[in-house]
Amino acid sequence: MAESDLMASSTITCSLCVEWLNQQKSVIKKTKCKTALLELVRNEFRDLFLKIxxxxxxxxxxxxNLTMHKKFITEGKATINFSESKTIIYISNAPTSNLILFLKTVFIKMTSRKSSPKVPLREQFLSNKPNIIQEISPINVKDVTRVKKDIVVDVKKLENRKKRQIQETEKNNEKFKKQCSSNIVSLLSLTEEQNRVLNAVKEGHNVFFTGSAGTGKSFLLRHIINSLPPDVTVATASTGAASCLIGGVTLHSFAGIGSGEGSLEKCLQLAERPQIMQNWKRCRHLVIDEISMVNGWFFEKLDKVARRIRKCDKPFGGLQLILSGDFLQLPPVCQDSTAVRFCFQTTAWKYCNLITFQLKQVHRQSDPDFISMLNSIRIGQITPEIAEKLVKTGSQTIGGNGIQATRLCCYTQEANLINATNLDNIKEEPKEFEAVDNGSGNSKMLDELTPVPKKIVLKVGAQVMLLKNINVAKGLVNGARGVLTKFVNGLPVVKFLITECTVQQSKWVVRLSSGNIISRQQLPLRLAWAFSIHKSQGLTLDCVEMTLAQVFEAGQAYVALSRAKNLSSLRVIDFDIKKVWANPDVLNFYRKLTIFEKKYSYINQFIPLGPNHSNKRL
Structure with a gap:
């Protein structure tokens, strides 16, 4: 745990509304504060206070004896009811991760038995000590351990209550203390290189971070988003699938200028619509994931629109930019061969003064030989040894327990045809599942922003893929493969590689750039005989096969191959070394980044090849 993060767990900056109540619990006074600082402190008698x-x-x-309400914590909102002082505080616009950590800290410090015994009131009055307010010590491993072991129900105080009530209270406390300890650890689980990116964002710099597949870019980006005030932060991505992974919207949806192919004046007319203009003006932090798939000319047009709409001549109208992506993966679609294709080739990119970070630590794969292979494939360098290993995978058997490998296709139409044909060939009764969308007219938008369709048709024997983490410990994670064995009480039972479970409906919540919330409730499944390479970005597949004969873009073969965890879970059919290449403009861009790193040795890093293995320089 980083010391700075632990210290920050006892303070938070947010918007605040405070209400004071009378004996009848009616509001007698109310005040609002746009920017308030909340600090957890102690006095000289070790009493714990919230200083505002x-x-x-x-x-x-x-x-x-306070009560916390955390239903809307993912929106940066929470309520704390101080029953003894008859005061309620309403927290809003708080960075989500900071708010979660702050509330957990309050709970741990309040319930910790390590605290000194309470000083009697008489001694407090007679004390000649000065009225000292001290910051609480940061949470440490001992605090978390103590919460796990020492939070128990005081049975003596509940002697006159029913045994069932006591057991229920113990159960609830046990559940909450586990959530506290696990969430605090998970919130602070960034690697050293990821923390450097997060710190640069917190300092207000424009940031671009990149890295090969599996280096945790999406994980880091979600953490960054949760560390920023939600009311003034807009999370976007170049595609609907990518925006769903970070809980955001598409960049085109936020920008409000359509395809952007019209003249600048036409784009400005579209952006000056009241709701779109309000979105641009309210935003202070603009996040763009998969920036590598954004056309360079579109990026430049966004810069000009932002300057005009926000009436500020700074890059992007003074917005803080947080950009993420790997230009050595799928490039943007560009019909005009004369247009600027990549964002880094534009003058707008140059004037944004982006601080660039390259994530080097690979998390998806642990085999150093496979990681080394992928690194070479990423830059288009295929040695005879690598080619031989990939060709050999074509004859190996992968999958098992009735679970077939997912075929990655170069075209979406081909993947859809394979899925439809295989489903039709199953002589079982089909069962249809229709999603529940909140509000009318949102279905088309939710089709784009969530990975699940409005309707899913399944049969016993269908090959399916899990689209959400259900139980990480049992391997039931996003991308897990399985076969549907039966229906129980109307729900599908799926046999995965490790375990079998009944899959229930899940909920996807999308926060629009306007601040509105829309959601879809649907089974977290989709047919998985085949998938397009484009739709597979961000996934880790436990058994995957592909034919690279139809590859038509630089980086396409690398994206497909890097979905696999290791060589033993991969089968490549009809491998052709000519289908693996990298764009020369992108290679030159990354070569310059590497030269910069080597010139300034203090940021020169290594490429970790997995746990307990030696490292190699780039």
Whole structure:
């Protein structure tokens, strides 16, 4: 755990509304504060207080017997009810990860038995100690361990209550303390190189971070988004599938200028629509994932639109840019061969003064030989040894337990045809599942922003893929493959490689650039005999096969091959060394980044090849 993050767990900056109640619980006074600082502190008698300051607001509330309401915590909102002082605080526009960590810290410090015994009231009055307010010590491993072991129900206080009530209270406390300890650890689980990116974002720099497949770019980006105030942060991506992974919207949807192919004046007319203009003006932090698939000319047009709409001549109208992507993977679709294709080739990119980071630590694969192979394929360098290993995979058997390998196709139409044909060939009764979408008229947008369709048709024997993490410990994660064995109470039972389970409906929540929330509830499954390479970005597949004969883009073969965990779970049919190449402009861009790293040795890094293995320089 980083010390700075642990210290930050006792403070948070947010918008605040405070209400004071009377005996009848009616509001007698109310005040709002756009920017407030909340600090967890102790006095000289070890009493725990929440200190609130900001815009004429100065409060110190005793942390004891309080109630937290966290239903909308993912939106940066929470409520804390101080019953003893009859005060309620409503927190909003708080960075999500900071808010979660702050509330967990309050709980741990409040329930910790390590605290000193309470000083009697008489001694407090007679004490000649000065009124000292001290910051609480940061959470450490001992605190978390103590919460796991020492939070128990005080049975003596519940002697007159029913045994069932006591057991229920113990059960709830046990559940919550596990959530506290696990969430705190997970919130602070970034690697050293990922933390450097996060710190640069927190310092307000424009940032671009890149890295090969499996280096945790999406994981880091979600953490960055959760560390920023949600009301002024817009998370976007170049495609609907990518935007869903980070809980955002497409870049085109936020920009509001359509395809952007019209003149600048036409784009400005579209962007000046009231709702679109409001989105642009409210935004302070613009996140763009898969920036590598954004056309260079579109990026430049966005810069010009942002400057005009926000009436600021700084790059992108003064917005902080957080860009993520790998230009050595799938490139943007470009019909005009004379147009600027990549964002890094534009003048807008140059003037954004982006601080660039290359993530080097691979998390998807652990085999150093396979990682080394993928690194070579990424830059289009195929040695005879690599080609021989890939050709040999064509004859190996993968999958098992009735689970077939997913075929990755170069075209979406081909993948859809394979899935439809295989489903029709199964002589079982089909069962249709229709999604429940909130609000009318959102279905088309949710089709684009979520990985699940409005309707899913399944049969016993269908090959399916899980589209959400259900149980990580059992291997039930996004991308897990299985076969549908039966229906129980109307729900599909799927046999995966490791375990079998009944798959229930899940909910996908999408926050639009306007701030509105829409959602879809559907089975987290899709047919998986075949998948397009384009739709596979971001996935880790436990058994995958592909034919690379129809590859038509630089980086396409690399994206397909890097979905596999290792060589033993991969089968390549009709391998052709001519179908693996990298774009020379992109190679030159990355070569310059590498030269910069070597010139400034303090950021020169190694490529970790997995746990317990030696490293190699780039």
């Amino acid at each position: 300051t900001g815009e004429g607001l100065h409060l110190k509330l005793l942390v004891n």
